[in-house]
Amino acid sequence: MGLLGGTGREGQALALRFAHAGVPVIMGSRSSDRAREIASSLCRRLGHDLISGLENREMIRNSDLIFLTVPFPEAAGAIEVYADSFQEGSILVDTTVPVAFEKGQPKYNELPEGSASEFLAGRLPAKIALAGAFKTIPTHLLGDLTVPLACDVFVYSDFDQARERVMAFAGLIPDLRPINAGGLSAARTVERMTVLAIGINRRYKIKTARFRVIGL
Amino acid sequence: MGLLGGTGREGQALALRFAHAGVPVIMGSRSSDRAREIASSLCRRLGHDLISGLENREMIRNSDLIFLTVPFPEAAGAIEVYADSFQEGSILVDTTVPVAFEKGQPKYNELPEGSASEFLAGRLPAKIALAGAFKTIPTHLLGDLTVPLACDVFVYSDFDQARERVMAFAGLIPDLRPINAGGLSAARTVERMTVLAIGINRRYKIKTARFRVIGL
Numbered sequence: 001m002g003l004l005g006g007t008g009r010e011g012q013a014l015a016l017r018f019a020h021a022g023v024p025v026i027m028g029s030r031s032s033d034r035a036r037e038i039a040s041s042l043c044r045r046l047g048h049d050l051i052s053g054l055e056n057r058e059m060i061r062n063s064d065l066i067f068l069t070v071p072f073p074e075a076a077g078a079i080e081v082y083a084d085s086f087q088e089g090s091i092l093v094d095t096t097v098p099v100a101f102e103k104g105q106p107k108y109n110e111l112p113e114g115s116a117s118e119f120l121a122g123r124l125p126a127k128i129a130l131a132g133a134f135k136t137i138p139t140h141l142l143g144d145l146t147v148p149l150a151c152d153v154f155v156y157s158d159f160d161q162a163r164e165r166v167m168a169f170a171g172l173i174p175d176l177r178p179i180n181a182g183g184l185s186a187a188r189t190v191e192r193m194t195v196l197a198i199g200i201n202r203r204y205k206i207k208t209a210r211f212r213v214i215g216l
Numbered sequence: 217m218g219l220l221g222g223t224g225r226e227g228q229a230l231a232l233r234f235a236h237a238g239v240p241v242i243m244g245s246r247s248s249d250r251a252r253e254i255a256s257s258l259c260r261r262l263g264h265d266l267i268s269g270l271e272n273r274e275m276i277r278n279s280d281l282i283f284l285t286v287p288f289p290e291a292a293g294a295i296e297v298y299a300d301s302f303q304e305g306s307i308l309v310d311t312t313v314p315v316a317f318e319k320g321q322p323k324y325n326e327l328p329e330g331s332a333s334e335f336l337a338g339r340l341p342a343k344i345a346l347a348g349a350f351k352t353i354p355t356h357l358l359g360d361l362t363v364p365l366a367c368d369v370f371v372y373s374d375f376d377q378a379r380e381r382v383m384a385f386a387g388l389i390p391d392l393r394p395i396n397a398g399g400l401s402a403a404r405t406v407e408r409m410t411v412l413a414i415g416i417n418r419r420y421k422i423k424t425a426r427f428r429v430i431g432l
Contacts (some may be wrong), residue, residue, distance in 0.1 A: 107403070141431075151430045154412075181417045188324070189412045194406035196370075199398045200429060208431030213416060214367045215357075215424030 001169065002026040002063030004056055005070035005078055007038045010095055014067055014134065014142030015042055019050040020145050021172045026052050028059030028066075035059075059084040065093070065169065067134075070114055072096035072109075079123050090128045091162045094120055094187075095134045097194045106198040108191065115187035117156070130184065131157035131166045136193050136211055137176075138201075148175040151210040154193075156186035179213055198202065217385065219241040220272055221286035221294055223254045226311055229359030230283055230350065231258055235266040236361050237388045242268050244275030246284075251275075276301040278422030281309070283350075283386065288312035288325075288332055295339050304343045307378045309431055310336055310403075311350045313410045322414040324407065331403035333372070346400065347373035347382045352409050352427055353392075354417075364391040367426040370409075371395065372402035 001018060003011040015025045019042070027042075028033035035053030042051045056078075060066060064087055070078050073216050075096045086092070098109035098116045113119040114210035117132040124130055133155045134142070141147055153170045157163035167178035181190060197209040217229040217234060222243035231241045235258070243258075245251035251291045253267030258267045263405045272294075276282060280303055286294050302308070314325035314332045329335040333348040340346055350358070357363055369386045371394050373379035383394035397406060413425040 033370035056229050083392055105398075138431075149244075164336060178414065180419050181412060182419065183320075186412060186415070189405070192408060196402060196405045196430070198304065199402070200395065200432065204432060209431045211415070212428050213431050214426045214428050216416065216418055216422060 001026055002059040002066045003069050004028050004060070004082065005068070005074065007034055008069060008071065008205050009139050009143070011069035012042060014069060014095070015051050015141050016046070016143050016145060017173050019046055019048070021174065022050070023172055024050045024056055026059045026063055028054055028056040030056060032058070046105050056082055057085045061087070062152065064089065065091045065165065067093045067095055069095055072098045075116070075120055077122055079120060081129070083125050086125070086128050090127070090130070091129045091131060091154055091165060092124065093134070093166055094132045097135050097191050099195050106195050106202070108195045114185065115191050115216050116211065117184055117187035117191070129157060129159035129162035131155060131159070131162045132184070132190065133166050133170055135190050136197060138197070138208060138210060141208060141210070149173065149210075150175050152177045152179045154181040154186065154190045156181040156184060156190065158184045160192060173192070179216070218244055218275040218282045220244050220276070220284050220298065220365045221290065221319070222283075223250055223417065224285060225355050225359070227283070227285035228254065229355050230285060231267050232262065232359050232361060233389050235262055237390065238266070239388055240266050240398070242270055242275045242279055244270055244272040246272060249276070251329035256264050257320060263414060270294060271299045272298055276293070277303070280305065281307045281381065283311055287365045288314045291336055292339055299341050299344070302344050305344070305345070306390065307381060308340065309350070309382055310346060310348045313407050315353050315411050315414065322411050322418070324411045325329055330401060331407050333400055333403035337400060345373060345375035347375070348377045348400070348403050348406065349369060349382050349386055351406050352413060354424060354426060357424060357426070359395070364429070366391050368393045368395045368428050370397040370402065370406045371399060372397040372406065374400045378392070395432070
């Protein structure tokens with residue numbers, strides 16, 4: 001799997017979790033030097049060499065399952081720059097959340113398309129299957145391998161095969177249960193759940209709020 | 217506590233849970249006969265007499281914490297008819313979810329106001345504090361006292377005291393944890409979570425999906 005803009009916080013956290021679960025990860029960055037440097041430093045922490053680094057475009061050419069891990073404000077730009085490089089049938093997993101802060105309170109950034117994932121889907125070539133996942137899991141927890149995640153990851157896509165593949169892939173992480181959240185419009189719910197969790201964190205003075213479905 | 221339109225499925229389920237927890241419940245209905253009849257039948261099931269029945273307007277005059285338990289399409293009409301009867305400072309707890317089904321798939325009924333609770337708030341006199349709760353708990357589970365709920369109830373309101381009172385009240389139900397979900401606009405998230413849960417129920421062939429916050 002590859003990480004588009006993977007040297008940021010979300011990318012590093014996903015790289016650690018997946019590599020820790022034994023999955024080879026290619027970290028992409030605008031700078032191949034930076035990608036390799038961060039990949040090496042994460043590998044040293046893990047004590048193996050499952051994380052490698054490449055310039056974003058090279059990472060895309062070598063991956064058919066790619067996680068978009070830039071912050072939301074940079075997501076559309078990244079798609080515009082790199083979309084041509086994607087292989088036919090590639091899966092892009094959106095992990096962004098459009099959240100803003102107003103007077104210290106988290107606020108969902110309402111988009112005319114209904115959600116970040118739907119906004120991004122409209123900017124992607126038809127050859128790429130967009131899915132969404134990992135939106136509701138706090139980044140710092142994802143990157144802290146001493147903490148079992150013990151929660152669910154909501155996975156959605158209008159492409160059934162893409163959704164199933166991302167679910168199977170997410171299920172490689174121990175103690176994380178993938179949930180089939182349905183089609184792309186589920187993003188309207190799942191992204192807002194992240195903002196709800198941030199609000200809960202602030203009100204309860206914690207940093208760990210995340211979700212689990214009961215009764216399943 | 218009172219139930220506005222309490223003889224329907226949601227009202228009966230809430231009446232059973234709260235009365236089972238030792239809380240006196242006044243079931244409201246357009247017909248006082250029907251309210252008394254259903255209240256008696258629920259009391260027989262519980263083996264005590266904590267549930268009584270009154271015509272809606274009488275129930276409102278005798279309650280300062282009222283749950284709105286009609287289906288969403290009837291909610292605005294019920295508020296229009298009964299709003300004048302509310303006491304100054306009454307709390308109305310919206311439990312409705314605007315969900316429709318398209319080709320068998322649950323779909324959130326998007327409202328210009330952003331959510332059912334915000335839609336209803338705009339139709340209420342200023343003397344009534346609107347809160348939202350119990351939206352994400354399946355009605356049939358709520359009414360099945362053999363099943364521990366073992367989940368969270370998300371409570372929101374723009375009125376802090378109303379939210380705190382509803383949280384304390386919901387906390388009387390064993391094995392149900394009230395979560396402070398913030399202001400009224402949280403309805404946009406919480407109501408959609410219900411639709412997500414209905415979709416999960418359908419995809420996984422269950423009827424019990426509900427939510428718990430992990431890390432709190």
